[in-house]
Each structure stands twice: as structure tokens, then as C-alpha cells.
Amino acid sequence: MVKFDWRRIQAEAEEDYEKAWLETRNLLKITGRSFQPKKVGKPHHVFDFIAKARQILFKLGYEEVMVPIIVDESAVYKEYGPEAPLILDRIFYLAGLPRPDIGLGQKKIQQIREIIPDFQKVKEFQDIFRWYKKNQIESDDLIEVMVTELEVKEEKATEILTKVFPELRNLTPKPTKKTLRSHFTALWFLILAELQYQQSLPIQLFSIGEKFRREQKLDATHLYNSYTISTVIMAEDFTLEDGQYMAKKILTGFGFEDVKFEIKKATAKYYAPQTEFEVFFKHPTLNKWIEIGDGGFYSPVPLANFEIEYPVFNIGFGVERFVMVQEGYNDI
Known part of the structure; x- marks a missing residue:
């Protein structure tokens, strides 16, 4: 039987989200067959x-x-x-979040290398942000593209976006006529x-x-x-x-x-x-x-x-x- 201690998980995620995200996978059963569906459903x-x-x-x-x-x-x-x-x-x-122009200067490159010391794919990262700005990359695919093009782990890609590029978080919705x-x-x-x-x-x-x-x-x-x-x-x-x-x-x-x-x-x-x-x-x-x-x-x-x-x-x-x-x- 699996039952989560949600208070503990909340606290751990507050302290280090990526670490909690990775480690709480171990709380789930991945293999084996144990579930039996109910015999009859119920309409709303x-x-x-x-x-x-x-x-x-x-x-x-x-x-x-x-x-x-x-x-x-x-x-x-x-x-x-x-x-x-x-x-x-x-x-x-309806409103939408505008995609910001994201620069990759020396300060940000140094911040990235504090997370990934041997990071060298600066040009590839610049290309990714250019594709992103031109809507050639969907927002929910950005991390996956970073993992593939930059050859970094998923949790590192997330950490880079979170810690190095706050402009991705501090966006104001722009209203439309829709x-x-x-x-x-x-x-x-x-x-x-x-x-x-x-x-x-x-x-x-x-x-x-x-x-x-x-x-x-x-x-x-x-x-x-x-x-x-x-x-x-x-x-x-x-x-x-x-x-x-x-x-x-x-x-x-x-x-x-x-x-x-x-x-x-x-x-x-x-x-x-x-x-x-x-x-x-x-x-x-x-x-x-x-x-x-x-x-x-x-x-x-x-x-x-x-x-x-x-x-x-x-x-x-x-x-x-x-x-x-x-x-x-x-x-x-």
C-alpha cells in the first residue's frame, strides 16, 4: 500500500524541488500487476x-x-x-505570456558553469533561445530540447532555467482581443x-x-x-x-x-x-x-x-x- 506523507514532500520540495522531484519517484510502484478496475462506472x-x-x-x-x-x-x-x-x-x-529576448552574456555563462562546470555548448544554447523566441520551440518542449541539444541531464536543464534566467519567471500576461x-x-x-x-x-x-x-x-x-x-x-x-x-x-x-x-x-x-x-x-x-x-x-x-x-x-x-x-x- 502506498500513502504519501504530503507534508514532508511539500517541505522537501520547498527546500530543493529538483531533488524532491527525483527522489519521490521511489515512492511509486513501477513493475508488477496489482490493480483491478471497478466492475461498473458511474456517469455524471x-x-x-x-x-x-x-x-x-x-x-x-x-x-x-x-x-x-x-x-x-x-x-x-x-x-x-x-x-x-x-x-x-x-x-x-484571453491573455498570453510574451516570449522574452534572452541574452547569453559572460555572467550567465559563468552561472551555468557553476551548475555544469564543463559546459561548452554556448552557441548551441544561443540557437535554442533564438528558436524559442521565434516560436519554433513549444514552451513545454524547451527543457527536452536543452537535454537533447546541450547533452545535459533533465534536472540540470531545469536548474539552469530556474536559477540563471529569472526573466522566464517574471513575465506579465499581455491581453488580447480574444x-x-x-x-x-x-x-x-x-x-x-x-x-x-x-x-x-x-x-x-x-x-x-x-x-x-x-x-x-x-x-x-x-x-x-x-x-x-x-x-x-x-x-x-x-x-x-x-x-x-x-x-x-x-x-x-x-x-x-x-x-x-x-x-x-x-x-x-x-x-x-x-x-x-x-x-x-x-x-x-x-x-x-x-x-x-x-x-x-x-x-x-x-x-x-x-x-x-x-x-x-x-x-x-x-x-x-x-x-x-x-x-x-x-x-x-
Whole structure:
């Protein structure tokens, strides 16, 4: 039986990480066969629901697509128009660490030789840093390249980078205009702009995945990330009543029979005025209406910004909210 004294390992790593990293390998069993897997696994409630939801949507004529997670800020402006600055406040922006220019002067060469006394491959090391700066070496391959090109041990390569080149540690993330999707709409616009010329109408699509929102408060019903079922229908002849009919068909398949729709008083700018609605269902035990989805016609204005020629109806549902109700949870 193997059980780690994690407090001791933490202390040893604090004192000498490389030494602890090497020596703690001896705590592991490397050879022999002793493990027997459990007889039956167990699905997570969220993914169990997603698996069932996919089959229901297939039966209703929807085609599944993979929607990108990363979206450029410009797409959000095209989607929301003048409302975009307010929306961007809740979006996560991506940042990256710039690769520094790393010199190899006499002082650093001397520091390297304090770690490896007979080190001579200065030019080869300069080449490695030049390749690294030009993105010809992936960051997580840098140590491996040093081991191969400089013919040094792995722990020595790590020690050199850690002790001689602090500029690799003291980097500040540089923000970009790329964001994590806060919902699927901007990405649907990009996809439909292409598919309108490749597939015959009507086009019915769905995607199930995570959305990311910079919530100001995390609690029982709000997380930074959650799963969404997002659907779109592009058709020349389609009414809001058709959209609500399809929403009800989806919800019936999910096991939610007693539902109602309410037009929102304030409409998001990517929806056409007075077409955005919320979906509610009657909770069987709480005996009150619970919001479970949001949908409507995309406004012709953002559709035009993406050069889309046909009406598009969208509706989305929060997966965790379904699961909370069906499984009796009160904390997401």
C-alpha cells in the first residue's frame, strides 16, 4: 500500500524541488500487476442529461456542430452594436505570456558553469533561445530540447532555467482581443454566414458546450462556467410561433410538460424587438414557475453585419438548471 506523507514532500520540495522531484519517484510502484478496475462506472448527472438531450434533438431534425470556444471581440460588437461595451464587462478576455529576448552574456555563462562546470555548448544554447523566441520551440518542449541539444541531464536543464534566467519567471500576461464565449450567438452568426451558401434551407443546428461569464458573485445558481444547449433554425418561412412550438417539443422530450413563454420587456440587441422570450416550467414540488431557457428571432441588423440573408431563430437552455430540478439539487 502506498500513502504519501504530503507534508514532508511539500517541505522537501520547498527546500530543493529538483531533488524532491527525483527522489519521490521511489515512492511509486513501477513493475508488477496489482490493480483491478471497478466492475461498473458511474456517469455524471450533467453528462448523462447531455447524452439524452442529443438523442432528442437528433429526432427533431437537428444537426450537431462543434462551436468554437474562442471568439474575437469584434464579433461581439457586430452582434450587440451599441450595447457591446456593457456586455463585454461580463466576458473573460484571453491573455498570453510574451516570449522574452534572452541574452547569453559572460555572467550567465559563468552561472551555468557553476551548475555544469564543463559546459561548452554556448552557441548551441544561443540557437535554442533564438528558436524559442521565434516560436519554433513549444514552451513545454524547451527543457527536452536543452537535454537533447546541450547533452545535459533533465534536472540540470531545469536548474539552469530556474536559477540563471529569472526573466522566464517574471513575465506579465499581455491581453488580447480574444475572448471566451459568454454564449453561442456570435459564433452562430459566423457559422451560419458560411452554411447559408453550402446547405439547403431550412438549416437546423445545435451545439452543447460550456459558456464562460465573469460573474460578479458566485453562489448556488451562478458559476464562471456552465453548460448550455444552444439551437438555431435558419429558414425563409418561419414564425415566432413556430419557434415556441419547437421549444415546447424539445422541452417535452426533456421531460418538462407544463411550460409557458413570456416576451421580455427589455430585448437584447442581437434579438429583434419584442421577439425575445423566456421559457418557464412549473416546478412540481416548489409549485412555482422556474426560468429554464431564452430564445427569439435574431435581429436583421446583426445578421446583416455578418452578411446573413435569412431569418434565424435561436433558443438556448441551461443544462445544470435542468439537472438541478430533475435530481432535486438546490446548489449548482
